[in-house]
Structures are given as structure tokens and as C-alpha cells.
Amino acid sequence: MAFTDTTMRGQALERIELLRTLSWDLAAIFDGGMPTLDQLRDAPVLRDYALSSHQVSCMEGFVSGHPLLGEGRRIKTSQLFCVDHDLKWIRTLSRFYRLEGA
Template sequence: MTFAFDDPGIMRRLLRDLEELEAGKLDTADILAKAPLLEDHRLVLGWCHAMKGIVTGHPLLPDGGEIVTSQLMYMNPDIGLARTLSRWYRLGMPRPKKGH
């Protein structure tokens, strides 16, 4: 079986973002202001780690729908920011843990 990634530009943007984040050159306030919001979020594991939640402000998906993101590459819940393979997300409230 042959597998080819369909858009190498996605990987280049991801790598650039993670390098800028590591170097302290990333404007996280600007990212948080523009990124889609993911509420009631939680980690999910399928063929990779991803996030599931209710999205608002996504450029391709309708508001209020439950989505599963692309592969999770970075997450900092302290500042409410996550980077998936394809985009940044602003993290709202996580899904409450069962029994709480």
C-alpha cells in the first residue's frame, strides 16, 4: 500500500508554528483571538490523539457542531491553546469528568 500526504503545505505550516512557539516568537494572544473555539472538549484516541468538542468559528464547519479534530500536535490547557495538524484551536471549558 502506498500512502502520500495530500498537502505538504499543512506540514510546513505546522512545523513553522511549532518552531516559532519553541523560539518564543509566536503571538499566542493573536492566535487565541482568531482561532476557532472548542468547548466541552476532551482527548480522544483513534489512529492518533485528537480532540473532540463543540466548535464555534471554524472556517469550514458550522457553529455548534461536535467535531473530531485532526491529529493533536500541541496542547497547553494553562493558556487554552491547542495545535492540531491543520489549525490552532482556542480551548473553552473541558468536558466534566464522570462523577464530578
């Protein structure tokens, strides 16, 4: 799917870059090389903090052919990143899904 809308394309490219950076950072942390002292020195400070959460977009429906969740269960997908209603597919954080019905 090509993004012909320039605003949507710009937002998608920004999200792609954020995800690439996150992926690189997580791999470096896993390997024991992050964060560096320079990165921590330049990082914003969060005061009086507490664990919280916020909603992210996802899809909900009955799944079939899922490698972990099996057949016929009602599920909520992981975070939704891309939807093509015409070609009937979505991309979530973890995988592609084909869409049927609705």
C-alpha cells in the first residue's frame, strides 16, 4: 500500500524511524551496551513518577490460523500500525492479519 496522502506518509515515516530507533536501543540494552552516560545525561528528567498506561489502537474479533492462539477464540490484537480496508489486511506490532466480514 502506497501512502499517497502526504500527511499520512509523513506520519508513517516518523513512526517507522521511532520504531527503528527503539529496536536498535533494545538490542543494545540486551547486549549490555546501553544506555550510555551521554544518553542519560541528555535525557529528560521525570519527577514524582508512577507506572501508568494508555490505550492504543487494536482490532478485536474471532481469529483462525493464529500460531499461538489457535482457532475460533475472540482476541484483541497487539497495537495496530497499518490498515488497508480495500485489500482487507492489517499490520499489528506482532504480525499481519487478513480481514473477513464486518
